[in-house]
Amino acid sequence: MIETAPITEKAVIVGLINSQQDERQVKEYLDELEFLADTAGAVVLKKFTQKMDIPNKATFVGPGKLEEIGNYIKVVEADTVIFDDELSPTQLRNIERQLECKILDRTNLILDIFAKRAQTAHAKTQVELAQYQYLLPRLTRMWTHLERQRGGIGMRGPGETQIETDRRIILEKIARLKEQLIKIDKQKATQRKNRGKLVRVALVGYTNVGKSTIMNMMAKSEVFAENKLFATLDTTVRKVVIENIPFLLADTVGFIRKLPHGLVESFKSTLDEVREADILLHIVDISHPGFEEQIETVNNTLKEIDAGDKPLIYIFNKIDAFTYEEKDEDDLTPRTKANFTLNEWKNSWMAKDNTPALFISAIEKENIDVFKQKIYDEVKKIHVQRFPFNDYLYEITEE
Structure with a gap:
């Protein structure tokens, strides 16, 4: 069997300069975001920044900056755009529609790294819980058809839409994962007492x-x-x-x-x-x-x-x-x-x-x-x- 090397994704990253984070801080944050992307298996081709008092409610950055990002990723054939702050479901949907590529925010990227790093059942359960909690409010932008994981026929409630079905399935998964964590926590508490x-x-x-x-x-x-x-x-x-x-x-x-x-x-x-x-x-x-x-x-x-x-x-x-x-004496x-x-x-x-x-x-x-x-x-x-x-x-x- 011939093993193929994992494909490295090409990414660009985006951050905002505002009253909460100045240019120096944003540079440092984006350097860290690049390190996160590298840890996840992506290579960062370019960093985009924009000065805005508050993020654009619809697209996080302004329309002109988003167009600039879109033109760049088409030229370099980038796979992913990663934003340094958490995006709302509306922002995610609008950005994906315009850029037509994978869109991640800092939270999603960290969750991906945690999923990759988790080794024990405890860590895997914790990461899975956090992933579903992140996914729940973002279902409106996804056609997940999660009921297929449950066998599909007979699982959908009367009159439910696809989104309602998916939401119910995720809520059930969250409840089940929380129960698993409670059991694991009790075991670990016993270990600490011992x-x-x-x-x-x-x-x-x-x-x-x-x-x-x-x-x-x-x-x-x-x-x-x-x-x-x-x-x-x-x-x-x-x-x-x-x-x-x-x-x-x-x-x-x-x-x-x-x-x-x-x-x-x-x-x-x-x-x-x-x-x-x-x-x-x-x-x-x-x-x-x-x-x-x-x-x-x-x-x-x-x-x-x-x-x-x-x-x-x-x-x-x-x-x-x-x-x-070191500073020169004349400086x-x-x-x-x-x-x-x-x-x-x-x-x-x-x-x-x-x-x-x-x-x-x-x-x-x-x-x-x-x-x-x-x-x-x-x-x-x-x-x-x-x-x-x-x-x-x-x-x-x-x-």
Whole structure:
């Protein structure tokens, strides 16, 4: 049997510049969208932007810009147009009608990546639920004939239209998936209880910041890690021992800007490991130019899942990849954060904040001893409260 290589889709991506996101931010968002497209298996040929106060209700961008996009995709024979924000059903329908190609929004693209990455029954069920919740309000633009999956004849209610039938089938699927998740959640809750009182530490952070690499380094495990977004979907928990203190370390799904609310809802059970953790290690890619915005995104998501008040340590990873723009002495323009050296960052808000901050490179093993010592110190504070007799034995051993 001859294996053929998967066909790479050709795509263009589109974003809006407005009062909520300036030109610099939109460039960064579109770079991230391009990374998402690459993760999904598409190559981005061109990025389109337009300055608009609010999206066009009918076509997201203006008629002239949409015509420009249409002319371009015909010339390059692009397969897909991806928009950086979630499109309404009306916008999707109108854009598809004019461009006559596949139209995706950021939410749809993320859902596609999650479906591709899901490995366990838990993750697959969560993704499927989020997909159906996304699909439900968009049925008017689709001729899905979902009743064929149910055998067709005898399944349609009296007088129902195709859309009503499809909607009913999807609602039934959503209800069934929710029931499955409840059963899985109960099983996972039992697993967490069986782990006893060991201190729990969870790795959290933006996607692709090095959480899985740190997990592999700490637990000597083989958690999948690569330079792609959402390499990890399923929470992995490993027992780790530093010196004489055992604890549980959990690697969790990465967060991202504009994460679909339905996806957050579906994955809340996966994030139980975060909610039940004693300590959060917030991993940050300090080499990323927008790392401060990524920090804010993660902190906002932690609040959304009721984990915003957990003890937290910032771990600024990838210091080996950190770069800055040197200014000439004759350059009189004001300095920006792009000109900050690593030491200047260390002495900025990172030093003034009450939250501890460490600077490491998980790949190059820089400052790992300091990192492990800090984790040990913080875990031990909690451990000795739960196991006072063991602490007495540890003190004898240390003497």
